[in-house]
Amino acid sequence: MKRAYNFNAGPAALPLEVLQKAQEQFVEYGGAGMSIMEMSHRSALYENVNNETQALMRELFGIPDNYHVLFLQGGASQQFATIPMNLLRPGRPGAYVMTGNWAEKAIKEAKLIGETVVAASSESDSFKRIPSLSEIAVPDNAAYLHLTSNETIGGTQFAEYPTIGGNVPLIADMSSDILSRPVDISKFGLIYAGAQKNLGPSGVTVVIIRDDLAEESPKTIPAIFRYNTHTKNNSLYNTPPSFSVYMVNLVLNWIKEKGGVAQIEQYNRDKTNLIYDQIDQSGGFYKGFAHNDSRSVMNITFRIHNEELEKLFVKESEQQGFVGLKGHRDVGGLRASTYNAVPHESCKALAEFMADFQRRNG
Structure with a gap:
């Protein structure tokens, strides 16, 4: 077998060792007589995979105890809407750093939910650069500051992240560079990432959310979109993307071995x-x-x-x-x-x- 030189932007390359491990366990997982795709997400075997994958994320990414690690569906695109649904409040706009296509999609969704402001933009430079930290102007009453850590289309990436004073949490879409470098998680209120670029296959979205933000979910939005629904149920409120979570588990073990x-x-x-x-x-x-x-x-x-x-x-x-x-x-x-x-x-x-x-x- 000759493997392609895979430079796809997403879904993207997976480690060969991970694919081979999944192949070995595809038909039967853990002596259960069935594939992990066939077993109940309420089973002890799957709950162990779910818990171990959370623990690996915490260990490898240095996630403090006052953060939840969630495995959700809908991709980063669903988070574009879920974040403002949970965190926007009257009189408190969502602030966004405009760095390209994905940042623009995020702010378009937020505008449907509530008030937004652009805290900085590199549109005048055709999104060929990341705004400097000194360019980012965050209103004191902002509900949060949202940025896209890496723009896949323009090929730009934040070299460092802003430190925000006051009560304004920093939120980052890290879909395309999560676990590619160490990050000080304590600087962020929420980090989210579709797995299909750097963490696993498509189907699962990782959300790392600070406890206080998770508890702010308003009861006026459907339960499936509330962060506290998923924190209270350990990402098992509804049937999870179990095979994708299992694959993330294998990728995290691969990173650990590296x-x-x-x-x-x-x-x-x-x-x-x-x-x-x-x-x-x-x-x-x-x-x-x-x-x-x-x-x-x-x-x-x-x-x-x-x-x-x-x-x-x-x-x-x-x-x-x-x-x-x-x-x-x-x-x-x-x-x-x-x-x-x-x-x-x-x-x-x-x-x-x-x-x-x-x-x-x-």
């Missing part, structure tokens, strides 16, 4: 630098989309000066076993998503392909 999040961060930077170096040393043949100080370690976006060459690049790369290098339809160009599970060997192969393509077409 030495934890700090080791994963260094691994990511080493492999990503292979591609960025090829862009920077190309003499302008390749040009990065994002400003250097806002470059993402998860999504490398770049252009070639000629769109016909970009099409040829995609065509030839696919012939060589590369997948997912065509840029997002909204911005075009080229993109390589280098999430945790993308091997160093794949990034090395891409850098070599880029060098060869330039030699032949430069």
Whole structure:
């Protein structure tokens, strides 16, 4: 079997070791005589998976005891609406940092629920950069400040996070860079992430929420959308995405075996630098989309000066076993998503392909 060089933006690469482990346990899990997909979510075996996966998240991400770890459905897109439904209050707007497509989607949903303000934006720079921390202006009466830690389409990422004074919690959509680097969880009131980019397969969304925010859920919204419904029921209020949670469990164990999040961060930077170096040393043949100080370690976006060459690049790369290098339809160009599970060997192969393509077409 020859594995593809998978640079898909999501659903994205999973560790080969994880896939092989899941294959071994697919038909029968834990001596139960059935697959984990077939068993009751009320069974002791599944509850153990649920609890162990929460414990692994806490251990690897350094999550304090006064936070809940939830495994929900609906993706990050559902959280765009669930957050304002739970946390917006009259006279207290939701503040948003506008950094691109996903931040824009989040604020559009919030506007349907209540008052919003833009605390900072890089739209005037075509979302090629992350606003500096000094640009972020948060109203004193804000219900929260929301940011998107990594924008997959533009390939930009927060290098550091703002510290907010007063009673304004920081909320982050970390769908595309969760567990790619250590984070001080205590700076945040809520973190959420669709798993399908950096944590597992599609189907489960991780929500890390501080106790006090979870308890603020208003009784005027349906129970399924209240955070305290899920905290009180240990993510088992309704049937969970059990197989996806199980897969997240395997990915977390894989990260642990690799030495934890700090080791994963260094691994990511080493492999990503292979591609960025090829862009920077190309003499302008390749040009990065994002400003250097806002470059993402998860999504490398770049252009070639000629769109016909970009099409040829995609065509030839696919012939060589590369997948997912065509840029997002909204911005075009080229993109390589280098999430945790993308091997160093794949990034090395891409850098070599880029060098060869330039030699032949430069």
